Amino acid sequence: MLDQILQFVLTGITVGATYALVALGFSIIYNASDVVNFAQGEFVMIGAMSAIAMSAGENGLSPFLALPLAILLTIGVGIMLQRFAIAPAKGASVVTTIIITIGASIFLRGVALLLWGKDIFALPHFSGEQPIHIGNATLLPQNLWVMGGAALLVIGVHWFFNHTHQGKAILACSCNRTAAQLVGINVGKMMMIAYGLSAFLGxxxxxxxxxxxxxxxxxxxxxxxxxxxxxxxxxxxxxxxAVAGGVLLGLIESLSAGLISSGYKDAIGFIILLLVLFFRPSGLFGKATAERV
Amino acid sequence: MPCNEPLLSIENLSTRYGPIQALHQVSLEVNQGELVAMVGANGAGKTTLLHTVSGILPPSGGEITFDGQPITRMASHRIVGAGICHVPEGRQVFPPLSVDDNLRLGAHAVRGEKEWVESTLGEIYELFPILRERAKQTAGTLSGGQQQMLAIGRALLGRPRLLLLDEPSMGLAPLLVEEIFRVIQGLNERGVTILLVEQNARAALGIADRGYVLETGRVVLSASAEELLADEAVRKAYLGY
Structure with a gap:
């Protein structure tokens, strides 16, 4: 039983690390521009699908070229989303921008469908598929890549916003756009950096x-x-x-799939989300907002 | 004769919010080294005027020239880069960021010149010792007067050739108002050209060289500060005696 739980925990953390990166992308864009970007998941898909497409076939690029190109392409999509879909709707309400990003996500999915069809694809494992045994639980090397990669990215993002001038300038835009303009920050450029960064994480x-x-x-x-x-x-x-929420959600899903039923894992995740919203609307680690005027 | 040209020259500037015209053909000049006060009641268009100069609001007509260059439709970050720094109404500091970060963000346009930034940061901490004491605290924890000092310090780190001050006395206790105005006067004596916008006409005209009176979006009077302080109409409307 204990081994089983260890196995579920390891799986949960791996899945949760992915959720964490997506959630981090959501909060970066939300903080910078008050937009809830529902095309965040599409960044994940575009990154993976374009890497697969570029490295496929006999004339495909080597992964060492295809992966960085896929990342650049996704960053480009993120910047274009800001530039051509979000920026023109300056001053629009939150609901309007949500509709815009949902539209963008449907559009991006449609393009992907046209380009790559409905098939399911995979990327090769980065460093073999030889399982690693921890007690009676097993772990693929790729699980370590996911956890380690996500951890490094989270640390990097934290460092960017807390220790670089550019990161603090984005935070300044998010707390007071006019004041940011008045100290000479190019708000448009900061928005593009924020969207590019979110797309990169995706x-x-x-x-x-x-x-x-x-x-x-x-x-x-x-x-x-x-x-x-x-x-x-x-x-x-x-x-x-958001990062903690991602890992937590991954763990909840994995444990409920293993211990209760895999058919209900999504439902249990969403039920817990609803309960949190009922009893702590600001989230587990959210602060009640109060601003001094 | 470039030396006779004003540093900032505004000609027939109009700004509107949709159908409402807030500024009607406002003209004014600020010469190098001057401290010019713009007084007027609430809603006269003072903040609108400064926001238009800084490029936050687009003008619907007229010209703004800074140091001989037209800046009428320039992006705000380029106007700051040209040397116009703005201390906004109501301080507008970045509450979740530390005092030190707030000040350093003020140097955004000149952040490449690290030595200048560090030495100016030191000067600002000399000018406002309380800010040095609270350098690591978040700006949101400061009192109103301290936030005003922070907003002024932040603007000074942008290396202003012209400093725009919007209602620096707003919501401050009389003693603090005095201190802030002493600082403004001191800055002007050190060579900073200042356009000061105020409801507190007595205090503003008390330290200014020249003044303008703005009423419902129009400049209705312009004279030396002494003349305005002595003017019957100004005394009645703005000084209350």
Whole structure:
């Protein structure tokens, strides 16, 4: 029993690490621009699918070229989303921008369907498929890649926002756009950096996890919803809360799938989300907001 | 004759919010080294004027020239880069960031010049010792007066050739108002050109060289500060005696 639980925990953390990256992308864009970007899951799909497409076939690129290109392509999509879909709707209400991002996600899914069809694809494991045994639980090397990669990215994002001028400038835009303009910050550029960074995190999540979970043109839908739930669970707009929420959601799903029923794992995740919203609307790690005027 | 040209020149500037016109053909000049006060009641258009100069609001007509360059439709970050720094109404600090971060963000446009930034940061901490004491605290925990100091310090780190001050006395206790105005006067004596917008006409005209009176979006009077302080109409409307 204990071995089983260890196994569920390891799986849960791996899945949760992916959710954490998606949730982190949600909170970065939300913090920078007050937009809830429902195309966040599509970044994950585009990162993975374009890497697969570029490395496929006999004339395919080597993974060392295809993966960085896929990341760049996804960052480009993120920046274009900001530039051509979000920026023109300046001053629109939250609901309007949500509709815009949902539209963008449907559009991106449609393009992926046209380009790559409905098949399910996988990326090769980064360093073999020889399982590692921990007690009676097993772990694939790719699981370690996911956990380690996600951890490094989270640390990197934390460092960017707390220790670089550029990161603090984005935070400044999010707390007072006019004041940020008045100190000479180019708000448009900061928005593009924020969207590019979120797209980068999505692409990385896709590349890391696709060897285990596979991907298809519509893989972003569920990942986007899970990332969104994780961000709410942790407290929307709190980046490190989003990460914790992601890992927690992964663990809840994995344990409920193993101990209760795998058919209900999504339902149990969402029920817990609803309970959190009922009893702690600001999320587990969210602070009640109060501003001094 | 470039030396006779004003540093900031505004000609027939109009700004509207949708159908409502907030500024009607406002013209004014600020010369190098001057401290110019713009006084007017609530809603006269003072903040609108400064926001238009800083590029936050687009003008519907007129010209703004800074140091001989037209800046009328320039993006706000380029206007700051040109040397116009703005201390906004109501302080507008970044509450969750530390005092030190707030100040350093003020140097966004000149952040490449690290030595200048560090030495100016030191000067600002000399000018406002309380800010040095609270450097690591978040700006949201400061009192109103301290936030005003922080907002002024933040603008000074942008290396202003022209400093725009919007209602620096707003909501402050009389003693603090005095201190803030002493600081403003001191900055001007050290060579910073200042356009000061105030409801507190007595305090503003008390330290200014020249003044303008703005009423419902129009400049209705412009004279030296002494003349305005002595003017019957100004005394009745703004000084209350």
């Amino acid at each position: 692409a990385m999540a896709g590349l890391l996890v696709t060897p285990i979970t596979f991907t298809s043109y519509d893989a972003g839908v569920m990942l986007g919803l899970k990332g969104f739930s994780a961000a709410i669970l942790g407290g929307f707009g709190n980046p490190m809360g």
